Amino acid sequence: MSRPTKAPDKAPDRITTPITGGVGESPLRPDGTLKVKGEFAYSSDLWMDDMLWGATLRSPHPYARIVSIDLSGAWQTPGVHTVMTYDDVPGEKLFGLEHTDQPVMAHEVVRYQGEAVAIVAADHPETARRAVDKIVVEYEVLEPLTDAEEAVFATDAPTLHPGGNLVRHLPIRRGDQHATADVVVRGEYEVGMQDQAFLGPESGLAVPAEDGGVDLYIATQWLHVDQKQVAKCLGLPNDKVRLMLAGVGGAFGAREDLSMQVHASMLALRTGRPVKIVYSREESFFGHVHRHPAKLYYEHGATREGRLVYVKARMFLDGGAYASSTGAVVANAATLGVGPYEAPNVTIDCWGAYTNNPPCGAMRGFGAVQAAFAYESQMDRLAAELGLDPVEVRVRNAMAEGTTMPTGQVVDSAAPVAEMLRRVEAMPLPPAAPTDSYDLRELPGGVSNTTHGEGVVRGIGYGIGIKNVCFSEGFDDFSTARVRLEVIAGEPTAMVHTAAAEVGQGLVTVQAQIARTELGVERVTIHPADTQVGSGGSTSASRQTYMTGGAVKAACEKVRGLLLDIARERLHVEGQLHLDGGKIVSDRHGVLADLAEVLGDEVIDETVEWRHRPTEALDPTTGQGFAHVQYAFAVHRAVVDVDVDLGLVRVVALDCVQDVGKAINPDAVVGQIHGGSAQGLGLAVMEEIQVRDGKIRNPSFTDYLIPTILDMPPMKVDVLELADPHAPYGLRGVGEPPTISSTPAIVAAIRAATGLAIPRCPVRPEDITGTA
């Protein structure tokens, strides 16, 4: 490193060993060792001596009136401690994230198959399940409403909720609404219902407390929003409902809504015993919301050079029986409906509707996934119409910093869309499919021995996606962090306490990294997440590193300021001081003292609430407004081999470029990109909750297929770091973008291989063989 010619006596770079494991490095996860030893306590692992097991009776019908409920069979079952229904809900009978519209247990009517009707607590889980089976409910079965478009527009559709069947309609109007173009491409697209399929089913343990409240150990994405809803339904003040985050076996959006939280608490308060509820895999398919299935109608107008003149779209998202987060999903699909492209004239309408299908809400990608499948399919259609290369047509329309979005929001940080496309295109391709020799494992169908190469064609496809990061539309989005600095056994130690949910993504690692960097101490402990500290906000919208990371950084800065004040006083120095390697360092005089010496017995303990820059609500008639905090991008190139005789697809390569602003933990970033891409692969070729007449036909891992290690190809990943000046460390949210772009890339590759239009995902064998 070069030095200034007039260096001070003791230059700061002469000091100490630097702290390792800070921001920009990839320290190992602090919970990794417990997890590989099987000692990490997930919500389903909790156990107390005198605990009971809860079970739930669910509706077999998607739409029916409840005529009567006979609980006597359950009550008479030996080992049963209590049986409860809607009538026993002590507080508010309804809950919900955006709309309070979902009953804790069904009342008079059931609106989807799987809706909770009654709950039981017993001394063995099987006893509880058998008791549930003995409850007799008489239903008057009604014709279910199963089409979102009909729900909104058909005059003879039944009205499922008092306010009607529309959850939200968001129009976006920008530029000339009557623009015309030389080249026009139209398409109708469909996206199937995807499940988050986290591995650790819904579970938790409710423990009745001496003060009449409840202590709830739970796997969730947002402790405080659970606390608020549970307390209301129990008729208790918030401070009597204390939540502790138990180990979370993945989330991906499925833990944003309540599942068994109120039920377990009700049973615990009624029986005076701890009550544990663990859903089976089948029950889990009924116990959480899914990704909205969508129908999308698109029209793109362009010049002969391939520049977009206008984009028109009508989108229908099926919200199912209850609203969950449908309103926000609608906003994402609409505002991001053009994709990462410049389009001067935009007419978009997006509707989110109530039906009697399974409720839909948050899943990784949140509305942006459905739109991306359609707009990327359209870009390929446009390229084909113009005889242009798919990458070229995207580059010609690529948005950039300074672009005005369809909402009128001007993008004010890096948006390297064109560069990302060029970079992914330049990555080396996998070797050509072998023609003379073959290894079954490298062919579609694998060791099922369905082909030796005959009928197999290869295709390459591209997909790029855009996602908003953090909560939008003027939401007061904040996170709280408490940081405590003290000397323990002679060593300065920082403790970080937040309520932010670690769900597997590695937030606990990142929190410690930020504390090390900001405080210059090696030893950092992470306090278990609970509601004893302020809200951390939701672990969703790719927001936790940004928000809770930002809060931890801000709290550390406050602690550091106080520490340096103490140092100035005790060391009798003035001027700029900073912390490095456990030392107090002066710009002028170099190392002054050990942090531990200066701090002595004193404890600095500070809590900070931190917010991102404010956003605005969207105008309800034009969809205009500065609604999003930050945009993030990923691009994929997929290579597939397709057996056209059997309709089997093997994804050969799936390469990705993503801009992450700043990789706080580069290994974890790449892990997010791998995992997100895999979920997009699932939506492209495997994963769909099959719903017929409102009923789920495949609620198991035997019939709902998620990618295995045989289905995922090797991935090349290129991470860009173009700092966002508005975000902590310049970082950009990471988790969602790769889930958005991998699906359209893979489907585009299948189209390129087969020449088929394929307007729907996931792509089923019969879509390829023409036998659908």
Next chain:
Amino acid sequence: MRLRCEVNGESREVDDVWPGESLLYVLRERMGLPGSKNACEQGECGSCTVYLDGVPVCSCLVAAGQAEGHEVTTVEGLAEGEQLDPVQQAFVEKGAVQCGFCTPGLIVATHDLLERRERPSDPEIREALAGNLCRCTGYEKILDAVRLAADRKAVS
């Protein structure tokens, strides 16, 4: 019924086992060994994989009574005190663990693969682990971990 078997090298005896309980249930709820995970209850996800007389099985598909008089090794039985098994160590180091719910099953399945095969090829690794679902990692770092563990075992 009473169930007697050897678990992680120790003789265990539990009473009041209901004959319908799975080996997984008994391990988790009656023996205090919740390391093996229940994610599908039908042998599709591999999260509950344990050794039964040295053969990896989905413990959710084994009736508890079938373990009577047999030897069971779970993920809790692989480390020697604080010393992780090389497979466990490699999973931690390579970032193959995110939420970790699939991890115990993958550790046992990988342990078994490397007992049978020194330095397996990628297609062999994929085939051996095809019965273990992971929803977080996209499997890339799991492959990295298996390769690392195989290399270390081969030179040790």
